[in-house]
Amino acid sequence: MTYPLEIGAILHHVTIMQSKQAAHNILLEDLDAILVDEAAITARLKELGQEINTIYAGRELAVIAIINGAIIFVADLIRELNLSIQLDCIRVSSYRDEMRPVQEPEIIDKVRLDVKGVDVLLIDDILDSGKTLSQVCKIFRKRQPASLRTCVLLDKQTTRSVDFEADFVGFQIADEFVVGYGLDFAERYRQLPCIGVLKPELQNPPEWS
Numbered sequence: 001m002t003y004p005l006e007i008g009a010i011l012h013h014v015t016i017m018q019s020k021q022a023a024h025n026i027l028l029e030d031l032d033a034i035l036v037d038e039a040a041i042t043a044r045l046k047e048l049g050q051e052i053n054t055i056y057a058g059r060e061l062a063v064i065a066i067i068n069g070a071i072i073f074v075a076d077l078i079r080e081l082n083l084s085i086q087l088d089c090i091r092v093s094s095y096r097d098e099m100r101p102v103q104e105p106e107i108i109d110k111v112r113l114d115v116k117g118v119d120v121l122l123i124d125d126i127l128d129s130g131k132t133l134s135q136v137c138k139i140f141r142k143r144q145p146a147s148l149r150t151c152v153l154l155d156k157q158t159t160r161s162v163d164f165e166a167d168f169v170g171f172q173i174a175d176e177f178v179v180g181y182g183l184d185f186a187e188r189y190r191q192l193p194c195i196g197v198l199k200p201e202l203q204n205p206p207e208w209s
C-alpha cells in the first residue's frame, strides 16, 4: 500500500521508535532498578551545560572524552554548550569484564589535540575509585593546559581509593554497579536511555567471559 508522503514519513518514524523501544525493553528486563530515568538525565544535562557555559564564557574549550563510557554523555552534553569547542577522545583501560578494577588505569589511545595554553575539560562517565581521572589529570597537567577541570555524569562518593573530586557532577549515587547511558558491563547496555542497577545474577555470567 502507498501513502501520501507525510503519512509514509510518520509511519517510518513510528516503526523506528517501536524497534528502538523493543531493544530497550529487552535490556530493561536485566535491571533490578532504574536509578536515573531519561527525563532526569535530560534535565540535569541542561543544568550542567549552563554551569559549564558560565565558567568558560567567551573562551574556547577542549573537551576530552574518556571513551567508551563517556561517549553518550559527551555527545548530549556538548550540544548544551554555546562555546567554541574542540573535541578529542582518550581511551583508558582499567576494567575488564569484572565488577572491580583489575589493574592500574592504562592510557591505550592518546589524544592528538595540542592542549598547551588551552582550557581543558576531561569528561568521564563515572567517578569510582578516582584512579582513572587522577591518572589522566596527571598526564594532562604535563601538557600545560591553561586550565584543567573534570566532569562526570555519576559520582560514587563512598568508593574513593585516591583523593579526587570532579569539578562538575551530574548525579551522586550509592555504591552499586550501574549500566546504561554509556555505562557498560562487558561492553553491553550502553544504549539504555536510563541508568540502572544490573541484576546481581547478570553481573558475571560465565558465557560472557
Ligand code: IMP
Residues within 6 Å of the ligand: 069, 094, 095, 101, 105, 124, 125, 126, 127, 128, 129, 130, 131, 132, 133, 176, 177, 178, 179, 183, 184, 185
Ligand atoms: P575509577 O578509576 O575507579 O574512578 O573508575 C572509573 C571507571 O570505572 C569508569 O570510567 C567506568 O568505566 C568504570 N566504572 C566504575 N563503576 C562503574 C559502574 O558502576 N558501572 C560501569 N562502569 C563503572
Ligand code: MG
Residues within 6 Å of the ligand: 066, 067, 068, 069, 070, 125
Ligand atoms: Mg569508563
